Amino acid sequence: MDSTRHIARHVRPIPKSGIRDFFEVVQTMSDVISLGIGEPDFDTPWHIREAAIYSLEKGHTHYTSNLGAPALRAAIAGYVEKHFHIAYCPKSEIIVTIGVSQALDAALRAILNPGDEVLYHEPCYVSYSPSIVLCHGVPVAVATRAEDGFRVTAEAIAAKITPRTRALMLNFPTNPTGGTQTREELEKIAALCIKHDLVVLSDEIYSELTYDGAEHISIASLPGMQERTVFLHGFSKAFAMTGFRIGYACAPAPLTDAMMKIHQYGILCASITAQDAALEALENGAPAVAGMRAKYEARRNYIVDSLNGMGLDCINPLGAFYAFPSITSTGLSSQEFSLRLLKEKKVAVVPGSAFGPSGEGFVRCSYATSLREIKIAMKRMAEFCKEVRGK
Numbered sequence: 480m481d482s483t484r485h486i487a488r489h490v491r492p493i494p495k496s497g498i499r500d501f502f503e504v505v506q507t508m509s510d511v512i513s514l515g516i517g518e519p520d521f522d523t524p525w526h527i528r529e530a531a532i533y534s535l536e537k538g539h540t541h542y543t544s545n546l547g548a549p550a551l552r553a554a555i556a557g558y559v560e561k562h563f564h565i566a567y568c569p570k571s572e573i574i575v576t577i578g579v580s581q582a583l584d585a586a587l588r589a590i591l592n593p594g595d596e597v598l599y600h601e602p603c604y605v606s607y608s609p610s611i612v613l614c615h616g617v618p619v620a621v622a623t624r625a626e627d628g629f630r631v632t633a634e635a636i637a638a639k640i641t642p643r644t645r646a647l648m649l650n651f652p653t654n655p656t657g658g659t660q661t662r663e664e665l666e667k668i669a670a671l672c673i674k675h676d677l678v679v680l681s682d683e684i685y686s687e688l689t690y691d692g693a694e695h696i697s698i699a700s701l702p703g704m705q706e707r708t709v710f711l712h713g714f715s716k717a718f719a720m721t722g723f724r725i726g727y728a729c730a731p732a733p734l735t736d737a738m739m740k741i742h743q744y745g746i747l748c749a750s751i752t753a754q755d756a757a758l759e760a761l762e763n764g765a766p767a768v769a770g771m772r773a774k775y776e777a778r779r780n781y782i783v784d785s786l787n788g789m790g791l792d793c794i795n796p797l798g799a800f801y802a803f804p805s806i807t808s809t810g811l812s813s814q815e816f817s818l819r820l821l822k823e824k825k826v827a828v829v830p831g832s833a834f835g836p837s838g839e840g841f842v843r844c845s846y847a848t849s850l851r852e853i854k855i856a857m858k859r860m861a862e863f864c865k866e867v868r869g870k
């Protein structure tokens with residue numbers, strides 16, 4: 480019997496993630512070098528894992544406050560003030576979540592009325608558009624271009640604003656392009672948000688991972704923006720804690736209160752083990768973060784040089800751990816390029832089209848893989864490009 484009719488109308492058309500489909504193929508193959516992974520290859524630093532072990536030893540096996548353990552919220556307030564220059568009240572403006580994923584979902588559910596439009600720059604993280612649809616919102620993509628370093632411009636955003644526009648989602652450094660943003664452009668975007676009374680959801684998950692001394696600025700730190708921004712951050716990337724599933728949202732008290740209702744009834748609180756580990760990460764994790772960041776930077780230098788060397792034009796990404804080269808010079812679509820590279824050379828990259836239509840013509844190469852593997856992958860990719868071009 481067909482049970483499709485039991486599925487809600489807005490859920491039925493949502494496609495499954497293109498990345499997952501692709502990696503199901505990868506998993507059936509052996510000896511593949513994967514540049515497809517969207518998470519750190521490093522294990523969580525040992526002192527953070529130890530904190531999780533001690534947490535269990537001490538019998539921390541109960542619920543915490545719905546908002547999160549007070550000590551962790553205080554540490555988050557200190558961290559965000561120190562690194563982003565934004566002051567949040569740990570009692571009323573911070574909520575500890577199951578990663579940025581749940582923070583984003585709670586924020587969207589808290590602010591959207593059915594039919595509200597949400598702008599986001601694209602190519603982007605695969606979850607944005609479906610997350611908006613799941614909250615009965617309407618996703619509106621604003622395309623970015625390699626020529627602009629994949630920076631969304633205030634001008635491009637302005638062109639998509641309608642009376643139904645409710646919110647703008649930003650993610651710098653960006654998954655999948657590694658793009659970052661300038662203070663000048665962010666100021667223009669902020670002025671636009673104030674003019675049109677938009678809420679900003681700012682996904683800061685890669686903010687610690689910037690290179691060449693690039694400064695990371697959160698839009699929430701600009702004048703007049705804290706009151707209209709939901710600041711989303713977590714531990715998955717900089718602290719290599721994806722499996723802990725821990726993150727947070729900071730927002731003005733009324734917004735935090737609204738998210739809290741969704742959080743409280745939906746999930747109660749984040750895991751106490753993960754919260755204890757996160758506290759250790761904030762208190763003592765800086766040297767480990769710096770060490771991993773330096774390794775990513777060395778890998779980025781290698782991978783970007785190699786890609787450009789084989790004729791795949793690639794901007795120098797100033798953040799995250801992704802290179803996003805153009806593959807148009809091969810004459811293949813991003814899907815064809817990725818599938819053939821996988822079959823013929825056993826290297827997995829992600830087709831840019833998985834990140835939205837404006838990702839077509841590009842592939843995402845993650846450098847959250849050892850330099851040794853990256854070197855082999857680059858050699859194989861160069862051979863592949865030569866063969867495809869018939870040289």
Ligand code: PMP
Nearest residue numbers: 517578579580604654713715726
């Ligand atoms: N935002 C972006 C831009 C991401 O790339 C990811 C993970 N790939 C997430 C959010 C999800 O993060 P978390 O593990 O904190 O849920």
